[in-house]
Amino acid sequence: MKIFTTDGIRRIDEATIEAENISSLDLMERAASAVAYEVISRWRPSKRLVIFAGPGNNGGDALAAARMLSEQGYRSEVYLFNIKSSHLSPCCSTNKDRLQDCPNVEFNEVVDTFNPPELGPDDVVLDGLFGSGLRSPLKGGYSALVQYINDSGAYTVSIDVPSGLFGEWNMGTDHRNIIKAKLTLAFQFKRLSFFFAENAQFVGEVKVLDLDMDERAIAQVPTDFYLIERDDVKAALRPHNPFINKYDNGTVFLVAGSYGMMGAAVLAARGATRAGAGLVTVHAPRCGFVPLSTAVPEVLFEADRNEIFTTNIDLYHKYSVVALGPGMGTSDETVDAVDTFLKSYRQPCILDADALNCIAKRPILLRSIPKGSILTPHEAEFDRLFDLHRTDEERLKKAIDVSKLYEVTIVLKGHYTMTVRPDGKVYINSSGNAGMATAGSGDCLTGVIAAFIAQGYAPDWGVVLAVYVHGLAGDIAVEEQGTHGLIAPDIANSVGRAIHSLVKRPE
Ligand SMILES: NC(=O)C1=CN([C@@H]2O[C@H](COP(=O)(O)OP(=O)(O)OC[C@H]3O[C@@H](n4cnc5c(N)ncnc54)[C@H](O)[C@@H]3O)[C@@H](O)[C@H]2O)[C@@H](O)CC1
Numbered sequence: 337m338k339i340f341t342t343d344g345i346r347r348i349d350e351a352t353i354e355a356e357n358i359s360s361l362d363l364m365e366r367a368a369s370a371v372a373y374e375v376i377s378r379w380r381p382s383k384r385l386v387i388f389a390g391p392g393n394n395g396g397d398a399l400a401a402a403r404m405l406s407e408q409g410y411r412s413e414v415y416l417f418n419i420k421s422s423h424l425s426p427c428c429s430t431n432k433d434r435l436q437d438c439p440n441v442e443f444n445e446v447v448d449t450f451n452p453p454e455l456g457p458d459d460v461v462l463d464g465l466f467g468s469g470l471r472s473p474l475k476g477g478y479s480a481l482v483q484y485i486n487d488s489g490a491y492t493v494s495i496d497v498p499s500g501l502f503g504e505w506n507m508g509t510d511h512r513n514i515i516k517a518k519l520t521l522a523f524q525f526k527r528l529s530f531f532f533a534e535n536a537q538f539v540g541e542v543k544v545l546d547l548d549m550d551e552r553a554i555a556q557v558p559t560d561f562y563l564i565e566r567d568d569v570k571a572a573l574r575p576h577n578p579f580i581n582k583y584d585n586g587t588v589f590l591v592a593g594s595y596g597m598m599g600a601a602v603l604a605a606r607g608a609t610r611a612g613a614g615l616v617t618v619h620a621p622r623c624g625f626v627p628l629s630t631a632v633p634e635v636l637f638e639a640d641r642n643e644i645f646t647t648n649i650d651l652y653h654k655y656s657v658v659a660l661g662p663g664m665g666t667s668d669e670t671v672d673a674v675d676t677f678l679k680s681y682r683q684p685c686i687l688d689a690d691a692l693n694c695i696a697k698r699p700i701l702l703r704s705i706p707k708g709s710i711l712t713p714h715e716a717e718f719d720r721l722f723d724l725h726r727t728d729e730e731r732l733k734k735a736i737d738v739s740k741l742y743e744v745t746i747v748l749k750g751h752y753t754m755t756v757r758p759d760g761k762v763y764i765n766s767s768g769n770a771g772m773a774t775a776g777s778g779d780c781l782t783g784v785i786a787a788f789i790a791q792g793y794a795p796d797w798g799v800v801l802a803v804y805v806h807g808l809a810g811d812i813a814v815e816e817q818g819t820h821g822l823i824a825p826d827i828a829n830s831v832g833r834a835i836h837s838l839v840k841r842p843e
Pocket residue numbers: 346349350360363364367390391392393394395397423425465466467468469470471472473474475478495496497523
């Protein structure tokens with residue numbers, strides 16, 4: 337699913353109005369009735385409803401919803417903010433007029449002084465102050481109003497977006513000036529800003545309301561942001577050819593593990609084999625021989641010269657894909673080994689965990705990463721490489737820049753893992769759960785990504801599929817273990833089931 341910018345959504349709104357030969361007032365009726373329906377399906381008419389409307393079309397939606405709710409027997413107190421009688425948008429103004437004769441509505445127009453109504457946890461607030469037309473962060477009276485609503489404890493339902501929150505970037509906005517919604521009723525699309533952890537406190541639960549926007553415009557209006565969902569992955573996964581042999585499924589060379597961290601190699605290897613790699617070879621220090629051959633008997637073991645950490649990454653065979661990092665450690669000898677490898681290996685590779693930490697210890701190596709490689713940092717690994725970032729938004733912006741600069745794909749891992757490609761496209765993952773915040777789950781992901789690329793999926797798309805599959809494996813495993821009990825081996829061992837549930841069976 338495309339995630340549009342505010343400008344893109346405006347274009348789709350306009351195209352819908354033109355294609356259906358309707359007015360923006362008609363579209364507002366559609367939006368408002370969807371909002372009213374949500375209120376009706378959640379609360380009885382006896383619920384106290386306080387509605388705040390701003391001067392634009394977001395306010396227009398709120399006023400139209402108040403009218404529709406009144407027709408259904410709901411009482412509401414409405415506050416329309418028309419400060420200094422500036423100007424209401426035409427649709428807002430028409431809906432103000434339409435509201436005047438409605439029963440059960442206590443209408444207040446705020447022009448200069450505002451006496452706030454008492455609000456408490458038993459009340460429902462409908463927030464139609466500002467939507468996608470927000471020009472700058474809220475301040476002054478609006479800021480005070482937002483804080484008043486937030487402090488009241490009322491159940492706040494935001495129309496389209498929480499007022500004060502921009503659809504994309506919110507750097508520099510004081511968090512006190514944004515409505516904290518319990519429920520956001522987003523029109524047709526989620527917004528990019530909804531996916532950043534720092535904004536979860538504002539958007540609350542998100543429900544997307546289908547406004548039946550013009551399909552052609554949705555297909556044509558460009559965007560760089562996509563939400564990857566089950567159907568996208570289902571459509572892309574290929575069933576096996578019955579005559580396949582293991583080499584058709586690709587070979588993975590995995591450099592992972594060190595004394596004390598051999599489990600990381602096990603999890604990455606298991607992720608790769610469960611995701612369908614034909615043959616997996618693990619290069620690890622000698623101490624890994626027994627644990628690896630016992631825990632993952634399906635993989636080949638290649639011993640490093642060293643007993644406890646990796647010191648030489650030599651490729652004696654040709655592999656479909658090479659992945660480095662899980663549990664490798666960052667001893668000086670390992671940093672040297674990564675240095676030598678990056679300077680000699682010219683194919684795209686996968687760099688995770690300690691491979692990234694080794695590069696962070698010798699940042700000049702960033703320039704030696706083969707073009708087209710895939711980097712899979714979690715927040716701390718990303719920040720070690722590219723400086724400290726305070727928010728997901730800052731981190732994503734930086735990832736977009738460095739992905740272009742070094743011509744690498746960056747998988748920013750988190751609740752919504754974001755895969756950032758050098759062409760500026762960002763794929764937001766929708767699978768996975770909080771139980772996956774457990775040691776080793778990222779190691780498993782490295783193996784899954786390697787397996788997808790080994791099996792011939794184009795790397796820039798294969799990585800997106802792999803991230804979804806890994807999250808789905810977590811979702812399958814969590815059904816048995818719950819978020820508290822989920823451990824990384826559960827995820828690795830569920831990868832096969834995840835793929836099996838997605839691959840189309842022959843008719
Ligand atoms: N375009 C359409 O056809 C549709 C739009 N809809 C609604 O329209 C909304 C967008 O409407 P608008 O473009 O009118 O924008 P808004 O209603 O978000 O706000 C615009 C108004 O707010 C004022 N404003 C902006 N930033 C301000 C600030 N920082 N401080 C004080 N005042 C500020 C502007 O001067 C303008 O009067 C959407 O979020 C959605 O709720 C829906 O009715 C569906 C259809």
